[in-house]
Amino acid sequence: MSVATRHPARFPVIGGWLGTLTSTDHKRMGLTLGVCSLFFFLLGGVFALLMRTQLAQSNMHFVSDNSYNELFTMHGSTMIYLFVTPMAIAMSLYLVPLQIGATRISAPRLCLAGMWTWICGGLVMQQGWFASGGAGRAGWSSYAPQSNGINTPGVGMDLWVIGVILAATGMLVMGGCVVATIARRRAPGMSLLRMPLYTWTALVSVLMVVGSFPMLVLVMVLLYIDRHGGRIFTGFEGSIDYQDLFWFFGHPVVYVMFFPYLGAAAEAIAVSAHKRWFGYLAFVASMMMFAALSMSVWSHHMYVTGGVTNQYFAFTSTLLLVPAGIEYFDMIGTLIGGAIVLRTSMLFGLTFFIQFLIGGLSGIFVASPVLDYHAYGTYIVVAHFHYTLFAGSIFGFFAGVYHWFPKVTGALLREGLGKLHLALMAVGTNLTFFPMFFLGNDGMPRRVSRYPTHPGWGTLNELETIGAGIIAIGVLVFLFNVWTSLRRRVPAGDDPWLGHTLEWATTSPPPPLNFEAPLPPIRSYAPLLDLREEELDRARERAEVTVGG
Amino acid sequence: MPIAIGVFVVILLVVLGAVLVYRRRPPERAARWHENDRVEGTYAVLLASTAAFLLYLTFTAEHRVDTLANRERPAVIIDVTGSKWEWTFTYPGYGFSVRSGTVGRQPLVVPAGEAVRFQVTSTDVIHSFWIPALRYKHDAIPGSVQITTLSFSRGVFAGQCAEFCGLRHSDMVFTARAVSPAAFAAWARGRGSGPTP
Amino acid sequence: MRGGAIPILVWGTLLLVLALGNWVWDAKPVNGAAATAAVLIIYGFGVAVWLARREAIRRGPPAPRSEPETVPQSSLAAMLIGLSVGCALFGLVWTRFLLYFGIAMFVVGVGRMTIEVRAARATRRKVLGEGEQP
Secondary structure, rough: OOOOOOOOOOOOOOOHHHHHHHHHOOOHHHHHHHHHHHHHHHHHHHHHHHHHHHHHOOOOOOOHHHHHHHHOOOOOOOHHHHHHHHHHHHHHHHHHHHOOOOOOOOOOOHHHHHHHHHHHHHHHHHHHHHHOOOOOOOOOOOOOOOOOOOOOHHHHHHHHHHHHHHHHHHHHHHHHHHEEEEEEEEOOOOHHOOOOOHHHHHHHHHHHHHHHHHHHHHHHHHHHHHOOOOOOHHHHHHHHHHHHHHHHHHHHHHHOOOOOHHHHHHHHHHHOOOOOOOOHHHHHHHHHHHHHOOOHHHHHHHHHHHOOOHHHHHHHHOOOOHHHHHHHHHHHHHHHHEOOOOHHHHHHHHHHHHHHHHHHHHHHHHHHHHHHHHHHHHHHHHHHHHHHHHHHHHHHHHHHHHHHHHHOOOOOOOHHHHHHHHHHHHHHHHHHHHHHHHHHHHHOOOOOOOOOOOOOOHHHHHHHHHHHHHHHHHHHHHHHHHHHOOOOOOOOOOOOOOOHHHHOOOOOOOOOOOOOOOOOOOOOOOHHHHHHHHHHHHHHHHHHHHHHH | HHHHHHHHHHHHHHHHHHHHHHOOOOOOHHOOOOOHHHHHHHHHHHHHHHHHHHHHHHHHHHHHHHHHOOOOOOOEEEEEEOOOEEEEEOOOOOOEEEEEEOOEEEEEEEOOOEEEEEEEEEEOOOOEEEHHOEEEEEEEEEOEEEEEEEEOOEEEEEEEEEEOOOOHHOOOOOEEEEEHHHHHHHHHOOOOOOOOO | OOOHHHHHHHHHHHHHHHHHHHHHOOOOOHHHHHHHHHHHHHHHHHHHHHHHHHHHHOOOOOOOOOOOOOOOOOOHHHHHHHHHHHHHHHHHOOOHHHHHHHHHHHHHHHHOOOOOOOHHHHHHHHHHHHHOOO
């Protein structure tokens, strides 16, 4: 066990706010990145509310067509590049070293440089709003030739491209640091198959980041050149190549936006069921398979182009249901036989699994080319990805927040407000996104600022707008919960939930070098639970001996 | 679709059941077992079989829609050209075209009950030729001609561009009217200048 | 450290197998290139981890380590480098001045990074030196 010693640096340590911003402590970096991501979540949410206001009734003119195109582009881009993905990385930066018993992440300075690159990316992307012609407005996937210099000219779109390049590079660098940390800094005794669930989900996620984000940087650089005179994405081949390259990144990223939150929900469920996660080996194997498969399904976004071999991608895409089904089996196996406490983190975790199921099943639906010929470009797809990403991942995110907030801050979040937050979000989410299946099935396309007066469309859209409002109130309740829990602190102690993994074996919040006392022995993926079970067994034996005489 | 609903209901019931049965027990009473490879392995095989079944359904349907349909002799060939923000439908066999979108309002008239071949292309960006009632769409990509063969039952069907194409993507709509082959022939011979059947 | 390269290399192999399947079924050059690049990047990462410590390829739990490690507290250099990349690319679009300013900031950042890393190494040598004294 390492002993921490402080030695005076050659030049004075930076304190204050600049110290926080230049800190190479993985916890500080994770928190900074997380807070910035949360800010972008709120910004992207405002964009969504504006969109939903425009769509509340048919043929409204709340925003102009051009503004709406900016809004849906920036909503998607902000949520994907500036919230869900970086938040997953932020959680991993904070939690992974703690969970593996390390004192720091690998290459902390490189990681900090990556974080600042990402921050610049977020700011540059949003600068587009101030440009004439407006911000990026060709969709978050910005297909060529729509996104080229002829069809979407202007500085705002250029800033969008640069913003994506910066954000992607930053996340790539940070992800690489997490891989290196898991590879190199596990505590003595923590073999790979004793790593906690969250760490495994973080590992496969950052492996996908390292494997696919370079493609995003490349395609955006090519798009930039294409926009400034280079004839890169021209003709049929060019259009198909753009989509092939973009979706080579674009599909893995949605799994990067899913696995860490799955890990968070799984940890919350296992701890609140007081039972170690069921089927660990199967889970690890299926995570690796899931992640690898995710890098070979990308052309299922291109079934209607006529430029890809639909059958191969239908094959790989449908296969995804196998590892997904294993996860659900494992979750149920964890719940059965447990001692379940229905605290907010558990409830969010359960809701994540149930709602994600809707997203996942609709995904199997659109994995079939013939069904996708109907669903592509419609609100069916919008419903599918919002169920997986919002009703799924974000609920997993909140499960993680309620689970780990006490560890990070030392204070407990209010349970009553937490359950209110969950209820509002669950109602709002389903009200907003479930009707979209029907709208899409009935023929409403996506990315339209106005829709004609079809029977039922106005009512469903209004319901969805109300649902969006309810989500917004839920988020406000959450923010209030955070604020009030920090103001009037209820101390959490080191281990309020009887956690299983190493982060609960240190103080809340952890000290700068993470562990001041020696680590407990690591014999499985739930070392603290092992200790507790041993304690229980010893107490029972003692009781029997006493009773038996 | 029914499989999906069935799966969802089963899982929901199991989860709710587990939660109801196992809540509020003291932590010491939690079971210790945490794996069962035989059951899990069987389940994985079950999942893989389901995937195989779904793939069989999808491959056969796709073969029908994409390959076999295009092998039929079409009753009429229509060139579909998307541009910002207008659809132009050309009947090369009859030598005229109609337009619909932000400018034109002419319907796409087709014979019902017969194979209609569409040759889809675009002049500028990617559009998508979509008729929701037929549950089918195909992209119109500049620099290519995509061939697809559809058959209609009688009626009036809305059509819409399904790939974001800029400022007035919302307005790039058209209407398809499927009429009797005789009415279609009469209309087409008149080069679309007569009343719409 | 032990075993660290294993999941990276295993996953790279999974990718390779799937990429081969894709190639066999549907040999599009752009897909082949993208998949090859991804496989090479992942294998490269795994090999780099292995080269850093030979035991990264061996199975089993990591053994206890006894040498001191440096844990940097902060790095102004890293922030400067990150900001400078952002500034330079922003300047590429907006005004040339920011591009040059960003490049200059990058140079300053790299310079400062050299100083920081050397200071950390000097501190480590000093600690090791002290530890060896009887």
